[in-house]
């Protein structure tokens with residue numbers, strides 16, 4: 306009697322060992338072995354015949370990839386909370402289940418957002434460079450590397466979802482004067498922080514820190530552009546840990562260079578990795594981290610395990626533990 310063949314799952318990046326072992330117990334695993342994002346043609350070549358696909362942003366899952374995979378593909382599990390790299394409608398129309406990893410990365414991403422906020426307002430990039438390059442100044446100049454404080458500032462959170470809220474909770478400990486937020490609807494849970502629901506325009510005008518924690522949709526691509534930067538205070542600090550596409554990067558560069566805003570801290574860019582000749586890298590008042598919002602051992606292990614559970618459930622035709630509802 307021949308045994309039922311095991312399903313095949315393709316993984317677009319390495320995953321923590323425990324999650325890989327869990328997957329290997331049940332499926333034939335194929336893993337992209339290189340330390341870089343796959344190019345679309347490389348994925349198309351890798352996926353024919355697979356039953357499950359485990360992806361990491363920014364690797365795109367679109368019609369062409371799904372066509373290349375074939376009709377036996379049952380489940381896509383993304384190791385992310387962001388879904389902008391997946392054509393959800395196309396998956397739904399083919400009855401391919403999609404799972405994602407909200408919640409388990411909220412704390413890690415909020416901590417990174419706070420870290421970026423503090424390191425930008427306290428000019429860490431210039432400070433680190435000064436130590437390494439012999440520019441360590443003294444108190445002779447009382448203004449040497451002076452930055453800004455969160456204390457008594459107005460914090461504006463654009464997108465008070467899980468990560469926005471967790472960020473605001475943490476920043477509240479720094480005693481800002483107000484916390485504002487904008488979005489489609491006021492959030493009941495935001496009252497716990499005395500956060501004020503305001504229009505996007507008011508948030509731009511009044512905030513000392515504009516902190517972007519949005520999930521991307523077709524309505525917010527390029528939302529931060531020359532117009533929006535002009536509406537911010539000259540002293541405003543712009544932080545983005547959402548996705549690079551919500552920012553027009555050329556306009557951000559101009560705004561920073563011309564002093565229309567004070568500084569920026571970005572964990573996400575377009576593209577990723579950011580090319581080494583990006584003009585943003587020439588500015589002293591920009592701190593950029595390489596999309597490490599969820600990069601803690603705890604978060605990444607939890608994300609990988611949840612993704613594996615999503616995939617195993619999808620392969621069996623069972624409800625996913627963390628499904629995306631289209």
Ligand SMILES: O=C(O)C(=O)CO
Pocket residue numbers: 362384385386387388410596597598599600
């Ligand atoms: O989960 C996501 O969407 C991420 O960007 C991970 O950092």
